[in-house]
Amino acid sequence: MKFECTVEDLGKAVSTAVRFVERRANLPVLASILIVAERGGLILRATNLECGVEINVPAKVSSEGVVAVAGATLAGFLGNVKGKTISGELAGEVLKLQSERATASIKTLPHEDFPTLPRVAASTSFTVKAGDFMKAVRSVVYCASTSTVKPELQSVLLFADGGKLIAAATDSFRLAEKAVTLRAGSTIPQLLLPARNAAELMRILESASGDVEVYYNENQISTHIGGTYYTSRLIDGAFPNYRQILPKSFTTEAVILREDMASALKSLTVFADKFSQVSLSIEPSKKTLLLSSRNPDVGEQTSTVRATVSGDAVAMNFNGKYLGDSLQAIVGESVRIYSNGAGKPLLMRDAADDSFLYLAMPMNR
Amino acid sequence: MTTTKELWENALVELELSISRPNFNTWFKDTHVIRVEDGVAYLGVPSQFSRDWLSTKFHKDILRSLRGLSETIRNVEYVISRSPKKTSEEVHAPSAPSELPLEAVHAKTNLNPRFTFNSFIVGPFNELAHAAAQAVIRKPGIAYNPLLIYGPTGLGKTHLIQAIGNHFRVNAPERKVQYLTSEKFAMDYVASIQAGKAQWFKEKYRQYDLLIMDDVQFLAKMEKIKEEFFHLFNYLHDSNKQLVFSSDQHPNMIQNLEDRLKSRFNAGMIVSVTPPDHESRLAIVRTKAAAHNFILPDEVLDYLATAIEGNVRELEGALNTLLIHFEMRGKPLTLPDVKMLLRDAGSPKKAVSVQEVVKLISNFYGIDEASIYEKTRRKEVVRPRQVIMYILREDFHISFPTIGEKMGGRDHTTVIHSCEKVRNDIQNDSILSGEVHQIRLMLK
Numbered sequence: 001m002k003f004e005c006t007v008e009d010l011g012k013a014v015s016t017a018v019r020f021v022e023r024r025a026n027l028p029v030l031a032s033i034l035i036v037a038e039r040g041g042l043i044l045r046a047t048n049l050e051c052g053v054e055i056n057v058p059a060k061v062s063s064e065g066v067v068a069v070a071g072a073t074l075a076g077f078l079g080n081v082k083g084k085t086i087s088g089e090l091a092g093e094v095l096k097l098q099s100e101r102a103t104a105s106i107k108t109l110p111h112e113d114f115p116t117l118p119r120v121a122a123s124t125s126f127t128v129k130a131g132d133f134m135k136a137v138r139s140v141v142y143c144a145s146t147s148t149v150k151p152e153l154q155s156v157l158l159f160a161d162g163g164k165l166i167a168a169a170t171d172s173f174r175l176a177e178k179a180v181t182l183r184a185g186s187t188i189p190q191l192l193l194p195a196r197n198a199a200e201l202m203r204i205l206e207s208a209s210g211d212v213e214v215y216y217n218e219n220q221i222s223t224h225i226g227g228t229y230y231t232s233r234l235i236d237g238a239f240p241n242y243r244q245i246l247p248k249s250f251t252t253e254a255v256i257l258r259e260d261m262a263s264a265l266k267s268l269t270v271f272a273d274k275f276s277q278v279s280l281s282i283e284p285s286k287k288t289l290l291l292s293s294r295n296p297d298v299g300e301q302t303s304t305v306r307a308t309v310s311g312d313a314v315a316m317n318f319n320g321k322y323l324g325d326s327l328q329a330i331v332g333e334s335v336r337i338y339s340n341g342a343g344k345p346l347l348m349r350d351a352a353d354d355s356f357l358y359l360a361m362p363m364n365r
Numbered sequence: 366m367t368t369t370k371e372l373w374e375n376a377l378v379e380l381e382l383s384i385s386r387p388n389f390n391t392w393f394k395d396t397h398v399i400r401v402e403d404g405v406a407y408l409g410v411p412s413q414f415s416r417d418w419l420s421t422k423f424h425k426d427i428l429r430s431l432r433g434l435s436e437t438i439r440n441v442e443y444v445i446s447r448s449p450k451k452t453s454e455e456v457h458a459p460s461a462p463s464e465l466p467l468e469a470v471h472a473k474t475n476l477n478p479r480f481t482f483n484s485f486i487v488g489p490f491n492e493l494a495h496a497a498a499q500a501v502i503r504k505p506g507i508a509y510n511p512l513l514i515y516g517p518t519g520l521g522k523t524h525l526i527q528a529i530g531n532h533f534r535v536n537a538p539e540r541k542v543q544y545l546t547s548e549k550f551a552m553d554y555v556a557s558i559q560a561g562k563a564q565w566f567k568e569k570y571r572q573y574d575l576l577i578m579d580d581v582q583f584l585a586k587m588e589k590i591k592e593e594f595f596h597l598f599n600y601l602h603d604s605n606k607q608l609v610f611s612s613d614q615h616p617n618m619i620q621n622l623e624d625r626l627k628s629r630f631n632a633g634m635i636v637s638v639t640p641p642d643h644e645s646r647l648a649i650v651r652t653k654a655a656a657h658n659f660i661l662p663d664e665v666l667d668y669l670a671t672a673i674e675g676n677v678r679e680l681e682g683a684l685n686t687l688l689i690h691f692e693m694r695g696k697p698l699t700l701p702d703v704k705m706l707l708r709d710a711g712s713p714k715k716a717v718s719v720q721e722v723v724k725l726i727s728n729f730y731g732i733d734e735a736s737i738y739e740k741t742r743r744k745e746v747v748r749p750r751q752v753i754m755y756i757l758r759e760d761f762h763i764s765f766p767t768i769g770e771k772m773g774g775r776d777h778t779t780v781i782h783s784c785e786k787v788r789n790d791i792q793n794d795s796i797l798s799g800e801v802h803q804i805r806l807m808l809k
Contacts, residue, residue: 026390049391049414113388116421118413149568219445220413233412236446245539364604 001065001090003037005057007099010086011078013044013055014071016228019200021071022048029113032068035088035095037061045117046071051197052117053204056227068111069095077104117231120215120222126185128165130208130225136167137198137205139178139329139356144195145171152237156198160188164355168242169195174322174360175242176329183211191216192235204230246359247347250338252311254282255351256289258327258335264303265324268293271301277363278320280346282339284309289337293320314339316346316362323348326358369406372434373398379430384423392419399446404439406431409446416443474534474542476577480527486652488645491521494636498529501607505533505540505575509634511598511608513581515615516638519678522611525638526577529609533575540574547583551590570597577609585621595626602629641677646670649677653684659691665703672707683707719757719771726753726804738773752797754780755787756804 014033022030025048036043042057067090078086083099090096090108097104128136137156145153150172157168163186164179193201201223205212208225215222222231268278272293281290289307294300316339327335332352339346348358373396381389395411396419408427410416419427420443431438487495494516500508512529514522530542545553550570557566570576576597584591601608615637616622616630641649647670654661661669665687673680690706691698698706727734730749737750754772757763758780765777765784772780791798 025387026394027387030391047414049412052414113385115414115418118417149565233414 001037001067002063002088003042003059003061004085004087005042005059007078007081007083007086009057013057014075014078016204017044017046017053017055018071018075019203020046020048020051020053023072027113029068029109029111031070032109032114033071033074034066034068034111034114036066037064039064045114047115047117049115050194051200051230051232053200054117054229065090066111067095068109068114069106070109073106077106117229118220120217120220120231122215124217125213125215126160126165126188127183127211127213128180129183130205130210130212132180133165133212134202134205136165136178136180137202140167140169140176141195141198142325142328143169143171143174143176151235152192152239155192155194155235155239157239158188158191158193160186170242174325174358176326176358177356178329179355190239191221192237192239193221193232194235197232201230201232204228247338247340247345250311250340250347252282252309252314252339254289254307254309254337255334256305256307256337258330258333260305261335262324262327264291264305265320268301268303268320271295271298272320275363276320277317278323279315279317280323281313281315282307282309282337283313284311285313312341314341316342318346318360318362322360326360329356329358369398369401372401372431375434376427376430379433380426383426392423399444401438404437406438406441408441408443410443411445413445416445419443474530475544476527476530476534476542478531480524481531482528484656485521485524485528486645486649488641488648490641490645491525491638494525494638497634497636498525501529501609502532505607506605510602510605511610511630511633513610513612513616513630513633513635514638515612515635517613517640519676520638520640521677522638523579526579526609526611530575530577541572542575542577543573544577544579546579547581550578550594551584551587554590554593571600573601573606575607575609576601579611580613581610582612582614582619585619591623591626598629640674643670646680649680650684653681657688659688661687661698662700664700665698668700668703719763722756722808723753725807726756729804729807740773751783751787752801752804754783756801758784760805760808
């Protein structure tokens with residue numbers, strides 16, 4: 001096996017692939033990246049058996065071959081190597097990499113045990129702009145549960161509704177939903193993408209432009225983005241029917257500047273107690289929204305945010321982090337806040353954009 | 366015949382030897398045989414990753430080892446199906462925000478849908494309990510929290526508390542309702558401790574909006590569980606979640622129940638249900654009969670309500686007996702029929718008094734009833750007296766001292782001795798055992 005390619009191409013591919021590597025696997029070969037040198041280029045493959053990736057790297061291959069090398073080692077070397085081109089050659093059980101300024105010999109692993117990636121038939125698919133898909137997933141993924149008690153909540157829900165791709169996630173304390181336009185494929189069943197696999201997907205989507213076609217079956221989802229093939233298993237389960245708990249009418253409505261809210265919440269975290277409790281009160285008479293936090297060991301702070309308010313006065317406590325999280329998905333200038341009084345979930349939306357909604361439960365005390 | 370589970374376990378033992386350990390652990394960890402059908406073994410695997418890899422890489426090994434165990438297997442198919450996985454524990458901050466009411470849609474409430482308010486008959490004996498239950502429905506968590514309904518067995522406590530749950534299940538599905546018995550609670554606790562998942566147990570029970578627990582009196586005996594219950598109680602009560610309990614006694618009367626629990630029960634509403642009066646019994650019999658589309662003459666209904674006192678469950682049982690006979694015979698039941706049928710079905714224990722037993726047995730042995738109570742040791746009196754004591758003890762479960770007292774002020778040790786003597790003699794003395802058998806038949 002012998003190949004030659006640019007440091008940049010290989011480095012980028014390896015840095016993507018290494019995220020899929022399973023470091024604590026039972027099977028040592030899963031900690032490695034498989035490099036297949038074929039006529040036409042290199043194929044890098046990595047998987048942790050939850051999700052997997054295959055990346056084509058343009059290369060001049062003078063002798064074909066397959067090799068598996070420890071992902072961390074390879075990434076560590078390529079991340080810091082200087083030079084423009086790099087060549088690789090298998091010598092016995094060692095892969096020799098050589099750039100203009102550095103050389104490395106990396107021990108290889110037996111590659112026979114490296115698994116293949118599942119392929120999904122192209123019969124069921126949907127098409128969406130790469131940027132939109134990433135936005136949809138990014139807007140909700142932080143809400144997914146980290147607890148393994150309910151696997152269906154450790155996921156990002158994807159489905160189609162009225163020509164839109166809807167992404168939703170919840171950990172049962174807060175919930176986010178984002179809708180983006182679908183380019184093709186208007187019927188998508190509920191697909192539960194594991195939240196931790198979504199991070200890798202977003203990274204790949206980041207580098208893409210234009211439309212991506214996403215294939216799915218009941219167990220697996222996959223997509224081709226440029227020279228990269230991504231696949232992830234889907235979670236088998238039923239996502240709660242969250243739409244029926246979305247409040248339809250409200251007793252209080254407030255509009256505030258996103259920036260005001262973000263900076264107020266940021267400074268409040270300094271004073272928040274260990275549960276990051278923040279009290280929020282909306283005062284229609286003063287046209288303000290009051291945010292405060294207090295920690296007996298540190299002190300307390302109150303921030304007044306000017307707001308347009310209609311409806312009743314209301315005061316509730318929230319986990320400040322939950323309130324702040326929503327702002328990362330709200331890109332418009334102002335935020336619309338809806339409430340139905342104490343003890344009821346608080347709904348937040350981008351004032352200028354109806355495609356995103358965020359629901360947070362208040363704290364008990 | 367080996368089950369598919371054993372088949373696969375045996376196959377795995379073989380496979381483990383021929384495949385390297387890391388490979389085996391990675392690929393065969395969550396596999397199971399779903400079924401074997403027409404010579405094809407359907408192998409459940411956790412994901413498409415495993416399906417693809419097992420079928421390309423290990424198919425031959427799997428097939429060979431399965432064939433070695435069962436010659437009928439010709440092929441192996443791979444199906445993606447997750448074997449029910451154990452959930453692991455998690456820890457939440459104690460003052461975490463309340464949850465979005467998501468789960469109610471699928472929640473298993475454990476309620477029997479048969480128990481509804483529509484099928485609940487309200488009479489003077491239970492109207493207070495019923496009214497309290499209605500108040501709970503109107504203002505859950507606020508009106509009467511906790512609500513505790515107590516009373517003897519078979520008076521509809523379970524029906525009433527489940528009806529509350531069913532009402533919420535139907536009319537407010539966003540609320541998480543759970544019904545369980547205190548025994549189930551205890552078993553769950555023990556199981557969670559055994560599995561090292563105590564935290565998970567806490568989580569599970571703290572998520573409910575309405576917790577209904579039947580027969581809480583049994584908790585009194587279990588120290589650790591009582592404590593767990595206490596914490597659960599506090600948590601749910603503090604978050605204004607409705608709690609509904611039933612018990613066979615007033616909590617203040619339950620032995621071994623701590624004062625802190627007693628006072629918490631007392632903080633809410635405690636109502637009793639008493640045995641129904643005659644009119645209520647009549648209404649119950651009518652409703653239950655109507656529910657089965659079972660038409661009975663008024664005199665029969667009246668007889669049922671008169672003959673079977675106290676317990677609604679027995680009333681229902683009697684009605685079911687009649688229903689079966691009616692269906693078997695295919696012709697309407699008359700009052701004499703009913704009397705016949707219920708004489709067999711009814712238990713003798715309630716209807717017979719000590720005097721009657723004494724009278725019957727002394728008649729049986731042809732001696733004077735009064736001599737039983739006398740302090741005589743004549744042989745012809747001693748034996749019947751011992752048999753009386755034995756029957757009173759064995760069949761009527763009357764305490765030794767009480768029997769002694771009724772038998773003319775005898776010491777309880779005398780009674781114990783008599784009972785033991787008869788019990789032993791019956792083994793060897795066929796005449797005596799015949800006599801006792803005869804007496805028992807007459808008592809029915």
